Amino acid sequence: MDSSNWLDLDTSLSFDLNLSSQGTLNQTTPATLLEDKLNQVNEENKKLSELLALTCEKYNSLKSQMMDLLSKTNELGLPALPFDALKKRKAESIDNNNNDVNQGNSQNCSSDDDSCNKRIKEDIKTKISRVYVQTKASDTSLVVKDGYQWRKYGQKVTRDNPSPRAYFKCSFAPSCPVKKKVQRSAEDRSILVATYEGEHNHPDPSRVETAMGPNHGVILGSIPCSASINSSISGPMITLDLTQPCNEVKNASPDIKSPVFKQFLIEQMASSLTQDPTFTAALAAAISGRFKQQYSF
DNA sequence: CGCATTTGACCGGCGC
DNA sequence: GCGCCGGTCAAATGCG
Numbered sequence: 001m002d003s004s005n006w007l008d009l010d011t012s013l014s015f016d017l018n019l020s021s022q023g024t025l026n027q028t029t030p031a032t033l034l035e036d037k038l039n040q041v042n043e044e045n046k047k048l049s050e051l052l053a054l055t056c057e058k059y060n061s062l063k064s065q066m067m068d069l070l071s072k073t074n075e076l077g078l079p080a081l082p083f084d085a086l087k088k089r090k091a092e093s094i095d096n097n098n099n100d101v102n103q104g105n106s107q108n109c110s111s112d113d114d115s116c117n118k119r120i121k122e123d124i125k126t127k128i129s130r131v132y133v134q135t136k137a138s139d140t141s142l143v144v145k146d147g148y149q150w151r152k153y154g155q156k157v158t159r160d161n162p163s164p165r166a167y168f169k170c171s172f173a174p175s176c177p178v179k180k181k182v183q184r185s186a187e188d189r190s191i192l193v194a195t196y197e198g199e200h201n202h203p204d205p206s207r208v209e210t211a212m213g214p215n216h217g218v219i220l221g222s223i224p225c226s227a228s229i230n231s232s233i234s235g236p237m238i239t240l241d242l243t244q245p246c247n248e249v250k251n252a253s254p255d256i257k258s259p260v261f262k263q264f265l266i267e268q269m270a271s272s273l274t275q276d277p278t279f280t281a282a283l284a285a286a287i288s289g290r291f292k293q294q295y296s297f
Numbered sequence: 298c299g300c301a302t303t304t305g306a307c308c309g310g311c312g313c
Numbered sequence: 314g315c316g317c318c319g320g321t322c323a324a325a326t327g328c329g
Contacts, residue, residue: 152302154321167320181320 127199132185133192142166142182144194150180161186176201 133144142155142164150168157164163184170176178198185191 153323155303156319156321159318165319 127197129196131194131196133194135190135192142184142192144180144182144192146194148178148200158183163189170200172200172202 131144131146149171151171152166152168154167155164156167161183163186165181165183168180168182170178170180178196178200180197181195183193185193
């Protein structure tokens with residue numbers, strides 16, 4: 001199973017919008033507007049949860065098929081994957097970002113099939129994961145905010161993609177071996193493809209920060225809020241605490257109690273969340289991490 | 298001044 | 314053996 005399967009950010013998440021009574025919002029927002037919005041969000045939440053469950057189901061099915069295939073090829077003494085075909089496909093492939101795993105597998109596999117299969121399993125263990133992040137096409141930065149701190153150590157223009165590929169190491173290196181490659185998709189330049197190699201051996205700094213207290217929120221784009229991953233419930237649940245003080249709101253129009261302003265505020269927050277690439281990046285990282293935990297081989 | 302980023306040079310693997 | 318290519322290094326540069 002290629003880990004490059006798309007994580008549909010728009011459909012695989014469930015949100016728990018925590019609008020507590022202490023928040024700036026509740027102090028000023030009429031109940032009807034909030035209720036409408038919350039009902040709408042709840043409905044979307046249900047739909048998204050169903051879609052997530054469906055995606056997980058399909059993933060499990062594919063995973064079991066792949067395991068069957070692997071065990072059968074082991075029994076027959078055949079190569080686990082058609083490596084030559086993969087190599088040819090690599091040369092022809094439009095999406096040059098899907099080759100890392102195949103490249104690794106295709107090396108030194110001619111001599112011994114068993115060693116080849118071992119190599120595949122080793123590669124799976126190295127935890128190469130891929131995250132796709134929607135950004136504005138005009139945005140030329142290769143920054144995928146995922147909560148961890150990265151140090152850029154190189155940039156290259158690769159052969160079959162005009163967009164440069166940026167190389168990052170975890171800022172905790174050398175103690176943390178994780179590397180990240182970020183490149184725009186050749187097909188859709190508004191999509192950033194982040195390839196993660198290895199696993200962090202330290203906690204996510206942003207979550208450590210979140211745990212320090214209610215006023216230590218994570219900045220998701222222009223919206224200051226705290227974010228935490230709740231894995232105790234059936235699906236990946238991301239809690240956004242919108243009660244965090246928001247400078248933009250504070251500095252906004254003094255007529256903060258007017259219904260027009262409240263509606264504008266709600267719409268603004270909703271659109272900011274859905275459009276902000278850093279928000280989707282953080283969600284993507286959280287989801288991929290969750291998938292890795294849940295379905296690791 | 299210290300740190301992060303940029304960018305050209307270098308290295309190793311691979312195919313011809 | 315040579316050239317191509319992806320990945321990494323490290324000096325130069327920029328920025329707070």
